[in-house]
Amino acid sequence: MSRELRAGSEEVRGESDELQASSDKLQVEREEVQAERRLGGDFLRTLQRVVLPRNTLREEILPFQTGQPAYDAFPFAVWSKLAARVYRYLDFQHLGYEDAAGYFPLREAIADHLRVNRSVQCEADRILIVNGTQQALALCAQLLLQPGDRFWIDNPGYVNARAVFTLFGGEPCPIPVTGEGLNIDYAIRHHPDGKLAYLTPSHQDPVGGTLPLAQRLRLLAWANDHRCWLIEDDYDSELRYRGKPIPSLQGLDTHGNVIYTGTFSKVLFPALRIAYMVLPDRETFQAFKSLKALNDRQSPLTDQLILTDFIKEGYFHRHLRKMRGIYNQRLQCLLSELQAHLSDRLSFTDPSAGMHLAAYFSTPVDEVRLMQAAAARKLVLPSLREYTLGAYDRPGILLGYAAFPEEKIRKAVRALAECFAEIS
């Protein structure tokens, strides 16, 4: 626009403002169309719908946040000693492009661990190192689902699994959970056309429960008859505080229908971004490895070298034993504080495993007000609503305890009791 026009009469100025506004509007519309074209319309819309805002934020670690391990108990001295050694004696061949499947000695160490501790049938040459369970699930979605394919997902269930399967075109079939995990009878009766089932059979996420043997065998037989993939997310099975460890579902699979995934996010720390998949045969392994290579070529290698030494030199198992002790103490502290201060407001049972507790409201609660009261006291209360598709008929909250020393848990439970008192 020329200087003269801007300095001209009221009328001209009015017209020029209008012109400017409509040209700005056109520009915005053009940019939106271009962005949508570049970012891929429907896919973008689904992405915006499924992603949780908190997944892209940096969060302060506050009680009762879930998914945070006890960083205060991590053996940083050992890790940094191993890291220094790795960098000091680094073989230059590790600085180039490596096998997309991951560092072979790490895959061997993981295979040894899984065979002994999780009854997984595996050899190192069918293990793929991935950048977190999230990548394992994204690869499954890309390779195993066609747009419109239906997938089973427990309800309430792991939000990030549901999101990524939906993003790649899957149609969720929410399956209710019983105290023993996914309701297999319901799933078979109502959704016999499921092409893929995502499940956490050793410890249902987020409400707990273990799928019994008879249900596992029924599911495996059904999946084989119906050519349905079973994705077993064994995310926190090493963290069991009482009773015998629960063997994996994959260990019972005689037909190669289970894809097993595990992660170091819970037992070490999430930012490490190292997880693994166990693929049932060579062909499936090769397909996943090629897809992984196309997604990000390979996972970062130096952390894999450090982790290999950490496992092979016995530190990993020592750390696991220590963490089980600490988490069990924190859980017992949480249970006894809840019993003392909130037993009339919340109902809960000892999960004997994991890093959080699911607690249900004993009487109806205005969750918006509860969350506001909690935020004012620097508490985070993940609501079961977030994990639920459709009818939210058993309202409650999750209480993460793993990351918080007992003194902090005691204070936080008292603050939570104040929140309930304030809103009632």
Ligand SMILES: Cc1ncc(COP(=O)(O)O)c(C=O)c1O
């Ligand atoms: C059910 C479940 N699986 C896996 C994970 C870990 O995911 P990742 O390995 O991508 O960190 C979590 C983390 O919260 C989870 O809740």
